[in-house]
Amino acid sequence: MARSDLLVSLIRAGATGDKEMLRSTTEAMVAEERAKKHFIVADRMQRALAAVPITPPSLTASSPHLAGPNGREAILEITPQLQLEDLLLPLPARESGRQLLEEHRRADVLRAHGYEPRHRVLLSGPPGNGKTSFAEAMAEGLGLPFFVVRYDALIGSYLGETNARLRKLFDYVRTTPSVLFFDEFDAIGKERGDTHETGEIKRVVSFLLMQLDQLPSYVIVVAATNHGELLDRAVWRRFQMRLSFPAPKKTDVTVFLDRIISGWPDAPKLPLSRLAGRLGDVSYAEALDFCQNVRRRQILGLGEVSVDEALRAELDLWTSRVTPEFINAERSDKTPPETDAER
Numbered sequence: 001m002a003r004s005d006l007l008v009s010l011i012r013a014g015a016t017g018d019k020e021m022l023r024s025t026t027e028a029m030v031a032e033e034r035a036k037k038h039f040i041v042a043d044r045m046q047r048a049l050a051a052v053p054i055t056p057p058s059l060t061a062s063s064p065h066l067a068g069p070n071g072r073e074a075i076l077e078i079t080p081q082l083q084l085e086d087l088l089l090p091l092p093a094r095e096s097g098r099q100l101l102e103e104h105r106r107a108d109v110l111r112a113h114g115y116e117p118r119h120r121v122l123l124s125g126p127p128g129n130g131k132t133s134f135a136e137a138m139a140e141g142l143g144l145p146f147f148v149v150r151y152d153a154l155i156g157s158y159l160g161e162t163n164a165r166l167r168k169l170f171d172y173v174r175t176t177p178s179v180l181f182f183d184e185f186d187a188i189g190k191e192r193g194d195t196h197e198t199g200e201i202k203r204v205v206s207f208l209l210m211q212l213d214q215l216p217s218y219v220i221v222v223a224a225t226n227h228g229e230l231l232d233r234a235v236w237r238r239f240q241m242r243l244s245f246p247a248p249k250k251t252d253v254t255v256f257l258d259r260i261i262s263g264w265p266d267a268p269k270l271p272l273s274r275l276a277g278r279l280g281d282v283s284y285a286e287a288l289d290f291c292q293n294v295r296r297r298q299i300l301g302l303g304e305v306s307v308d309e310a311l312r313a314e315l316d317l318w319t320s321r322v323t324p325e326f327i328n329a330e331r332s333d334k335t336p337p338e339t340d341a342e343r
Helices: 004-016 019-035 039-050 091-105 107-112 131-142 161-173 199-214 233-238 250-261 272-279 284-300 307-318 324-334
Strands: 075-078 120-124 146-149 178-182 219-225 241-244
Touching: 004 019, 019 039, 019 161, 075 161, 091 107, 091 131, 091 241, 120 131, 131 146, 131 178, 131 219, 161 199, 199 233, 250 272, 250 284, 272 284, 272 307, 284 307
Parallel strands: 120 219, 120 241, 146 178, 178 219
Antiparallel strands: 075 146
16 A cells, blocks of 8 residues: 555646656556565556556647756766675674665565554764765665765755755655665754755754655665764654764774775785874774875876885875864964953
8 A cells, every 4th residue: 555645746736737746656556566566556556657648748738847956866876886785784783784785675575464663763973984885885785775864955045945856856766666865964954953055054963854654665874974973863763773983992903904905906015004003093994095095196107116115205295294183283382372351
């Protein structure tokens, strides 16, 4: 049986003569029936939809394509390539990822017992440690499209514009099983009690919560944040699976370096454990950048630069790189001391 919100949308489309809404709602219902393996019903609905004539709008009519994004424009589709086994993840994240894949691969078994697979996942942790890769691996493992939300096409400057675009985005993703990825989720999921935020962002959060609740289980929403403390508490509760992606330890970085350098034609003489120590506290993304810089230097040397020479040169540059901690320290030094009057 189709979801009640889709049936209501279908009735509303028929009552108002809105063929665009009729088409998108029917496509969502078809996708839901196919996800439940009700192929005969889905085919009948698809044939009925094909019989709906497509009437081009008049030149004087308001076109939805001229009025703004139709939902598809607010996402970037990426072909997923990473597999869960390729990632270095904390044990809870790895096991939760496997369980999520299992739930969706065998969703019919769960539905036979009155359960739906979990489909709302929140990832929290410092940048560069696998949150985006985890979402991509979920799409690859299930053979689903991987949609990344584009905030530049989603967030508007006028009152109510962001909510309207959010509605179109969620209406679009309901039409097909997919993985929908929100990076930097705190951009639209901020705490509504924050006194520094406007009433508009509070309305966006409330609308977002409603849309998340109404999404069917064949749409997997993965949201990532580097600042979990900024998220609204009600946003936290909406996610059925909440996973932590902490910064890697030295041993984790050593294993990661070994995975990368084992594919090189020449291995450096410096033990990888010492190399990990020289790099210091880094994310996986930073470690990958460093290794790629070493290979670039060696390749451009055209055989005259050994891997050890390239490694030493990059380590010298590594110690002088700019870090967020360095920037924050500079800002603190430039902050004038408080006067007695300010105190």
